[in-house]
Amino acid sequence: MRARPDYLAHAVLCLGVALFALPVWLVFAGSTQDSNAIMRGELSLVPDLSNLGVYARVLAHGSMGTQPVWHMLMISLGMALGVACGKIAISVLSAYAVVFFRFPCRHAAFWLIFITLMLPVEVRIMPTYAVMADFRLINTFTGLWLPLIASATATLLFRQVFTAIPDELVEAARMDGAGPLRFLRDIALPVSAANIAALFVILFVLGWNQYLWPLLVATNPDLDTIVIGIVKMIGVETETDWAAVMATAVLALLPPVVVVVAMQHWFVAGLTEGEK
Amino acid sequence: MDRRTVFDGRLLPWLLLLPQLLLTLLFFYWPAAEAVRASLFTEDAFGQGSVFVGLDNFAALFADPLYLASVLRTVVFCFAVSVLAMAVALLLAVFADRAIAGRLVYRTLLIWPYAIAPAMSAVLFLFVLNPRIGLFGRWLNRHGFDWDYTLNGSQAMGMVIAAAAWKQVSYNVIFFLAGLQSIPRSVIEAARMDGARGWRRFRTITFPLLAPTTFFLLVVNIVYAAFDTFGLIYALTQGGPGKDTETLVIKVYRDGVINQDIGSSSAQSVVLMLGVIVVTALQFRFMGRRTAA
Numbered sequence: 001m002r003a004r005p006d007y008l009a010h011a012v013l014c015l016g017v018a019l020f021a022l023p024v025w026l027v028f029a030g031s032t033q034d035s036n037a038i039m040r041g042e043l044s045l046v047p048d049l050s051n052l053g054v055y056a057r058v059l060a061h062g063s064m065g066t067q068p069v070w071h072m073l074m075i076s077l078g079m080a081l082g083v084a085c086g087k088i089a090i091s092v093l094s095a096y097a098v099v100f101f102r103f104p105c106r107h108a109a110f111w112l113i114f115i116t117l118m119l120p121v122e123v124r125i126m127p128t129y130a131v132m133a134d135f136r137l138i139n140t141f142t143g144l145w146l147p148l149i150a151s152a153t154a155t156l157l158f159r160q161v162f163t164a165i166p167d168e169l170v171e172a173a174r175m176d177g178a179g180p181l182r183f184l185r186d187i188a189l190p191v192s193a194a195n196i197a198a199l200f201v202i203l204f205v206l207g208w209n210q211y212l213w214p215l216l217v218a219t220n221p222d223l224d225t226i227v228i229g230i231v232k233m234i235g236v237e238t239e240t241d242w243a244a245v246m247a248t249a250v251l252a253l254l255p256p257v258v259v260v261v262a263m264q265h266w267f268v269a270g271l272t273e274g275e276k
Numbered sequence: 277m278d279r280r281t282v283f284d285g286r287l288l289p290w291l292l293l294l295p296q297l298l299l300t301l302l303f304f305y306w307p308a309a310e311a312v313r314a315s316l317f318t319e320d321a322f323g324q325g326s327v328f329v330g331l332d333n334f335a336a337l338f339a340d341p342l343y344l345a346s347v348l349r350t351v352v353f354c355f356a357v358s359v360l361a362m363a364v365a366l367l368l369a370v371f372a373d374r375a376i377a378g379r380l381v382y383r384t385l386l387i388w389p390y391a392i393a394p395a396m397s398a399v400l401f402l403f404v405l406n407p408r409i410g411l412f413g414r415w416l417n418r419h420g421f422d423w424d425y426t427l428n429g430s431q432a433m434g435m436v437i438a439a440a441a442w443k444q445v446s447y448n449v450i451f452f453l454a455g456l457q458s459i460p461r462s463v464i465e466a467a468r469m470d471g472a473r474g475w476r477r478f479r480t481i482t483f484p485l486l487a488p489t490t491f492f493l494l495v496v497n498i499v500y501a502a503f504d505t506f507g508l509i510y511a512l513t514q515g516g517p518g519k520d521t522e523t524l525v526i527k528v529y530r531d532g533v534i535n536q537d538i539g540s541s542s543a544q545s546v547v548l549m550l551g552v553i554v555v556t557a558l559q560f561r562f563m564g565r566r567t568a569a
Binding site: 008009013017023093098101103113120126128130135167180210216246252257259272 | 281282283285286288289290292293295296297299300302303304305306307308309310311314364367368371372374376377382384385386387388389390391392393394395396398399400401402403404408409411414442445446450451454499503506507510511525528529532533538541542545549552556
């Protein structure tokens with residue numbers, strides 16, 4: 001039995017897809033057109049592919065006084081990787097300690113970490129800035145990512161994953177003479193590879209997409225991330241080189257989208273399992 | 277929950293915990309304590325140091341009509357964003373869950389916007405809806421609709437709500453799809469055999485079974501709208517025109533970083549922290565039920 005195509009479903013889904021794709025397409029098309037035409041409102045949805053040079057131009061020189069776009073992309077990449085790898089590293093270690101050892105104050109230590117779930121950076125803007133100043137982390141690259149890597153969500157996830165490792169496996173490993181660090185390297189990490197991949201996507205996107213934090217701790221334009229840079233560009237009201245801004249927007253969107261799409265399989269599974 | 281087999285060691289677990297504990301103490305507990313302390317002091321008028329004022333900053337805050345207006349604005353904003361983002365996502369997820377050709381392609385095309393930063397969502401909306409350069413914004417004005425969110429407060433609010441909801445839809449789609457897939461096919465089949473179809477089957481079977489997902493998403497969406505939208509609002513309207521899109525997080529930033537009113541800003545931070553703690557506690561209460569189910 002072959003049912004006729006579900007036209008309603010296709011119609012709704014196509015509308016949904018267009019809702020997300022059209023603005024991005026519009027910006028891509030705009031990036032290849034003359035800025036004055038855009039200013040006059042004569043934006044066409046058909047890109048002029050002979051003008052792709054604008055991408056080379058913004059990458060090398062930036063626009064309207066910002067850093068070159070490649071520089072801002074590198075800062076964003078560094079920040080995203082720093083946040084993702086840093087968070088995974090310290091969370092794996094702390095979750096491993098809490099799950100595989102018995103020591104005094106174990107529960108207290110876990111709760112100390114767990115409660116930070118409730119303190120996003122947005123609610124502690126001023127005092128965190130003061131602490132950053134005390135440590136001379138204002139306007140440093142370390143200041144961009146290091147304070148963001150302490151958080152409870154990743155620790156919670158790894159705690160869940162490690163708890164699910166069968167006792168038999170641990171016993172077998174111990175009988176073979178494997179110490180705790182050996183077990184971590186050869187068993188615990190490999191069995192949680194899928195979770196690490198999923199978490200990496202989530203944290204990479206989180207790091208790439210930061211706005212308030214870099215705005216707060218890095219006033220030096222040398223440390224502008226691409227998201228900070230693009231908001232600066234649109235803030236200039238007069239004489240805006242719109243084609244350059246749109247090209248920058250496309251470049252800012254691309255890396256996190258590529259990461260999400262390429263790792264979609266792990267990412268979706270990890271997101272819906274991990275955050276339950 | 278506890279394992280039977282563990283490793284021996286007294287020093288090693290502390291070494292493993294050290295990096296996370298250290299960062300947590302430095303960047304969470306210290307600033308949080310500092311916020312509480314600063315909220316109890318006020319700078320004297322000549323900048324000669326700070327004076328202990330007890331809960332005066334809080335009293336002043338809750339007596340301030342501008343603050344209360346910002347609270348109300350934030351509540352409206354959060355609910356509008358959550359309801360809009362969840363309704364659209366649920367509609368898309370229900371259709372993407374059907375056995376149709378190309379469903380995996382549809383899924384990818386609905387999931388990728390997860391990667392968009394809230395501030396980037398603002399940039400994209402600007403290009404679509406700006407009254408001067410935005411394609412649709414200009415179209416509206418050409419057709420006799422007086423559209424300018426930089427001047428009209430309610431249009432600005434509508435704009436930031438739409439941009440914030442737009443960015444959050446794909447996250448909700450992912451979770452609604454997972455929720456729909458966890459509904460046993462047998463339940464759906466039974467309903468089908470009993471003659472429940474289309475809207476009726478959705479209303480009486482599917483939607484109630486999705487309740488845990490829906491509740492979880494409601495909390496996540498509210499927290500997102502309250503805290504993660506700073507960049508979005510700041511890029512689109514800076515909280516304006518006037519204070520028409522000034523949510524609580526924007527206000528903390530304006531008062532603290534721009535106007536340097538440390539006492540009031542810290543008091544606002546403390547109130548926000550309490551807010552997050554209440555929401556998170558609620559979430560865990562109900563999420564416990566979710567994992568048990």
